[in-house]
Amino acid sequence: MQPGPGGGGAAAGSARHRKWPMKRRVPVAEPSLADPHQLFHDTSSAHGPGGYPVHRTPGGLGYASPSQPAFLADPVSNMAVAYGSSLAAHGKELVDRNIDRFIPVTKLKYYFAVDTVYVGKKLGLLVFPYLHQDWEVQYQQDVPVAPRFDINAPDLYIPAMAFITYILVAGLALGTQDRFSPDLLGLQASSALAWLTVEVLAILLSLYLVTVNTDLTTIDLLAFSGYKYVGMIGGVVTGLLFGRTGYYLVLGWCCVAIFVFMIRTLRLKILSEVAAEGVLVRGARNQLRMYLTMAIAAAQPLFMYWLTFHLVR
Amino acid sequence: MAFTLYSLLQAALLCVNAIAVLHEERFLKNIGWGTDQGIGGFGEEPGIKSQLMNLIRSVRTVMRVPLIIVNSIAIVLLLLFG
Numbered sequence: 001m002q003p004g005p006g007g008g009g010a011a012a013g014s015a016r017h018r019k020w021p022m023k024r025r026v027p028v029a030e031p032s033l034a035d036p037h038q039l040f041h042d043t044s045s046a047h048g049p050g051g052y053p054v055h056r057t058p059g060g061l062g063y064a065s066p067s068q069p070a071f072l073a074d075p076v077s078n079m080a081v082a083y084g085s086s087l088a089a090h091g092k093e094l095v096d097r098n099i100d101r102f103i104p105v106t107k108l109k110y111y112f113a114v115d116t117v118y119v120g121k122k123l124g125l126l127v128f129p130y131l132h133q134d135w136e137v138q139y140q141q142d143v144p145v146a147p148r149f150d151i152n153a154p155d156l157y158i159p160a161m162a163f164i165t166y167i168l169v170a171g172l173a174l175g176t177q178d179r180f181s182p183d184l185l186g187l188q189a190s191s192a193l194a195w196l197t198v199e200v201l202a203i204l205l206s207l208y209l210v211t212v213n214t215d216l217t218t219i220d221l222l223a224f225s226g227y228k229y230v231g232m233i234g235g236v237v238t239g240l241l242f243g244r245t246g247y248y249l250v251l252g253w254c255c256v257a258i259f260v261f262m263i264r265t266l267r268l269k270i271l272s273e274v275a276a277e278g279v280l281v282r283g284a285r286n287q288l289r290m291y292l293t294m295a296i297a298a299a300q301p302l303f304m305y306w307l308t309f310h311l312v313r
Numbered sequence: 314m315a316f317t318l319y320s321l322l323q324a325a326l327l328c329v330n331a332i333a334v335l336h337e338e339r340f341l342k343n344i345g346w347g348t349d350q351g352i353g354g355f356g357e358e359p360g361i362k363s364q365l366m367n368l369i370r371s372v373r374t375v376m377r378v379p380l381i382i383v384n385s386i387a388i389v390l391l392l393l394f395g
Contacts, residue, residue: 190317191316193318194320208364209365209368210364288361
């Protein structure tokens with residue numbers, strides 16, 4: 001009985017070995033990826049038996065090192081390595097070609113075209129929007145100018161960084177109260193993300209119902225909804241340093257600032273041209289749009305309080 | 314605050330189910346929200362009510378079949394994992 005299944009197993013094992021080279025179990029320590037961010041072993045140089053990088057060279061691609069493992073001298077594994085690397089290259093090409101269908105990469109690049117001066121000025125504007133006069137986004141032949149050149153343009157860099165910082169600060173705050181555990185970080189993150197999604201969907205739905213002809217895209221709305229994390233971080237940090245009174249003071253200030261910021265920014269995008277200039281235009285439509293703008297702006301302080309009050313004791 | 318992304322998905326599924334369940338003849342016509350009652354003037358902006366009615370009708374038309382699939386998946390997942 002023993003040799004039969006053993007032989008069959010060995011034959012099947014070697015067939016499996018030839019067909020799916022990546023999954024084989026080797027008793028020697030598995031050659032792990034030198035750079036954890038690299039998804040595939042880059043064996044594009046067709047270097048033969050030395051395909052696996054054993055140590056990391058400054059060039060980033062580890063070629064054949066003198067001490068290659070013995071099992072790589074096998075011609076079968078050469079074929080396996082070549083096949084696997086061609087499969088990986090093909091897969092990467094496929095992803096690169098099709099990624100643009102699901103995530104608009106080129107459009108996203110616009111939102112991350114920021115520099116330090118812009119970030120500094122924008123953060124200042126988020127906290128103190130009362131002196132800024134001109135809120136109009138500049139255009140360049142129908143295309144909005146990159147955020148680097150126009151402080152009024154929305155970007156995704158500040159919301160993304162502020163979101164991550166908020167999660168870290170939440171973990172810090174929970175840690176000072178002895179309530180921290182690593183899965184709570186994930187819970188905070190998904191909770192904040194879920195509320196963000198709810199808010200963006202609610203804004204999209206209400207924009208659809210009121211039939212506003214605006215050039216606000218979904219990513220713009222995501223950016224505007226993400227700006228409140230800056231105030232939240234300020235509030236929580238002050239709450240950690242100075243207790244509840246500090247938290248309420250800074251949060252109150254940031255809430256009013258975000259309210260004014262959102263109204264002044266959205267007024268130009270949602271209201272009609274004439275009404276945006278401050279002239280009181282009668283008519284149910286404009287009134288409805290003004291209510292919508294104020295509702296969106298008023299939702300921000302609510303979310304800011306809701307997402308931070310449990311962090312400060 | 315255990316508001317996770319999964320509960321958001323569940324809430325969205327329940328909302329879409331609720332919209333898909335509204336029956337055209339027995340209910341919507343009786344409260345004046347039928348789709349043939351909402352046609353306003355052609356040159357004007359549609360009001361909120363007609364936008365809502367259009368939204369309900371399009372959700373019912375478009376999401377009928379995908380909802381069957383997604384509901385079945387949700388039922389199986391809930392049975393297996395609670």
